[in-house]
Amino acid sequence: MMFRLLLLLPLGLLALQGQDLRLLCEQRGIKLGAAADPTRILDTKEIVYAATLGWEFNQIEPENAMKFGPIHPSQASYSFGPADTIVNFSNAVGQVVRGHTLVWHSQNPDWLTKGNFSSKELSDILQSHINTVVGRYAGRVYAWDVVNEAFNDNGTIRSTIWSDSPGIGLTGTAYIEQALRWANSADPKALLFYNDYSAEGMNAKSNAVYAMAKDFVTRKVPLHGIGLQMHLTLTPGSLADIDTNIKRITDLGLQVHFTELDVRLPVDSSGNATAAALATQAQIYHDVVAICLKYPLCTAIQTWGVTDKYSWIPSVFPGFGAALLFDTSYKPKPAYNSFRDALAQAAPVISASGLVSAASYEGNGVAPGEIVVLYGNTFGPSILQLPQLDGGKVSSNLSSARLLFDGVPAPLIYARVGQVSAVVPFAVEGKTTTQMQYEYQGVKSNAVTVPVLASKPAIFTLDTSGTGAGAILDPNYQVITASNPARKGGVILVFGTGGGAMTDNPQDGALAGVPLPQIRDTVSATIGGVDCKVLYKGALPGGVLGALQFNIEVAAGVPSGVRPIVITIGNKSSPSAVTVVVE
Numbered sequence: 001m002m003f004r005l006l007l008l009l010p011l012g013l014l015a016l017q018g019q020d021l022r023l024l025c026e027q028r029g030i031k032l033g034a035a036a037d038p039t040r041i042l043d044t045k046e047i048v049y050a051a052t053l054g055w056e057f058n059q060i061e062p063e064n065a066m067k068f069g070p071i072h073p074s075q076a077s078y079s080f081g082p083a084d085t086i087v088n089f090s091n092a093v094g095q096v097v098r099g100h101t102l103v104w105h106s107q108n109p110d111w112l113t114k115g116n117f118s119s120k121e122l123s124d125i126l127q128s129h130i131n132t133v134v135g136r137y138a139g140r141v142y143a144w145d146v147v148n149e150a151f152n153d154n155g156t157i158r159s160t161i162w163s164d165s166p167g168i169g170l171t172g173t174a175y176i177e178q179a180l181r182w183a184n185s186a187d188p189k190a191l192l193f194y195n196d197y198s199a200e201g202m203n204a205k206s207n208a209v210y211a212m213a214k215d216f217v218t219r220k221v222p223l224h225g226i227g228l229q230m231h232l233t234l235t236p237g238s239l240a241d242i243d244t245n246i247k248r249i250t251d252l253g254l255q256v257h258f259t260e261l262d263v264r265l266p267v268d269s270s271g272n273a274t275a276a277a278l279a280t281q282a283q284i285y286h287d288v289v290a291i292c293l294k295y296p297l298c299t300a301i302q303t304w305g306v307t308d309k310y311s312w313i314p315s316v317f318p319g320f321g322a323a324l325l326f327d328t329s330y331k332p333k334p335a336y337n338s339f340r341d342a343l344a345q346a347a348p349v350i351s352a353s354g355l356v357s358a359a360s361y362e363g364n365g366v367a368p369g370e371i372v373v374l375y376g377n378t379f380g381p382s383i384l385q386l387p388q389l390d391g392g393k394v395s396s397n398l399s400s401a402r403l404l405f406d407g408v409p410a411p412l413i414y415a416r417v418g419q420v421s422a423v424v425p426f427a428v429e430g431k432t433t434t435q436m437q438y439e440y441q442g443v444k445s446n447a448v449t450v451p452v453l454a455s456k457p458a459i460f461t462l463d464t465s466g467t468g469a470g471a472i473l474d475p476n477y478q479v480i481t482a483s484n485p486a487r488k489g490g491v492i493l494v495f496g497t498g499g500g501a502m503t504d505n506p507q508d509g510a511l512a513g514v515p516l517p518q519i520r521d522t523v524s525a526t527i528g529g530v531d532c533k534v535l536y537k538g539a540l541p542g543g544v545l546g547a548l549q550f551n552i553e554v555a556a557g558v559p560s561g562v563r564p565i566v567i568t569i570g571n572k573s574s575p576s577a578v579t580v581v582v583e
């Protein structure tokens, strides 16, 4: 992404923005989008539009160019040019594209609305339209608003050409389901959304959307998320209701995208809002962003436009405007800063299921000294941070990222967006559970309870996949491979983690020196199911305590070929998916 951005650097300098929001959103693993107009992207006299759009956002959506009328202007022909401009631009500046929209009551062409088509004909037209448009952008549009605004505010189905006048021949939400299924077969990898307005909080419309979503999830209809448009005013209604609605949607396992966020203000005849209105607007942006950040499945926030200079608001709501993050001169507004503050202050969200062995990727608990990886989508330094020594020990703080077990910071092997690797503190020994918390830039995540095991042996693999060829050397420190197989009667050096308690009072983060701490529990090994003698079972010399080395004598009776190698510590064995080649 950085490489692509560098291409845009001269444009970015024109805009003179800090890219704060985009980078912070990337750190949080969420998309920051803007609705865009391809004509403006191509307007070389106002290059600051493309610069701001490309520099500040990591997601783009055509405001109009993919709607039925613009993209399918006559029955026999499509007009892909403007939509292609958006997709090509996104590729140049490292953005993902949301597609908008396939099924809507508005912006349909006359040939369609005045064609007097039968339900059967309309069904064929829509299927072919979805297949053509979604198919063309398969792999390039990552998420689609498949159906837009299908409900009335009272929760009933809106009467439209697609639903009942005359409709495609399916009643209720069945036509929405059909559209989702067609989109899914045109691009099985695209995320498919239902998108609506005034359905952000708790009301008849959002209840209807939720009921449909729940039904679709239960019946495995390909629906992956709900788009909340978020066209807000200075009185946005109950934020608690918005929170509750997002919670119930994400509890279904569906994503939420804020798809069309703007907060319109009363403006004077020059389009200017008062400072007080701008400050209130900033608070509203802050608050709704903060709600989204509470939920790992709230994965994109998109504004309905780039700059107050070009917005749908003034023509639809005369006397209102100034609704976006950048003013008419492309300067960031107070809302931009408050959006950034919400990102900076938001607590990371973690879950115990994201915590696995760094060697086997097995979850369900940790052992003292185990090298683990925590995955998530809401945290981390944007640039990969490698381990650092602090007073001779592996540091437990990398670029303000820390992972705490019962408040004890774990030595960190690396940290990056969405991933941190650490050594579980030895102090968890003897406990049945530990409370894990991630901290980034001083803000702590939720605490999750993780079972503590006496041991959780795992062998590192050569390709770090957790299965296949183990990270195993011969006594000359040459990697064991098919051309350098383990010798029967010879010794191999096997590298792993998860040994549990060790001798010599191991210190978190210390590098192993003499005396080398040993695994306290009993250790045994088999290769190809045959018992092999364990000559050494302790700290990897020079490695961080928790990294283990096993010197294993390959028994004469081990069968030749690629054989599973299993290490058992106490009552727990390493997964048998790791192999060694035997002569």
Ligand code: G3I
Residues within 6 Å of the ligand: 063, 064, 106, 107, 148, 197, 229, 260, 312
């Ligand atoms: O492109 C034509 C142009 O050739 C013509 O000269 C001009 C004359 O009116 O019209 C131009 O088309 C306009 C189009 O925007 C592009 O500017 C349409 O009239 C106008 O109706 C259309 O408005 C769009 C509106 O959807 C249509 O309902 C807005 O730009 C767009 O922001 C708005 O977006 C919707 C979302 O899709 C769904 N949610 C609500 C949101 C705001 O209404």
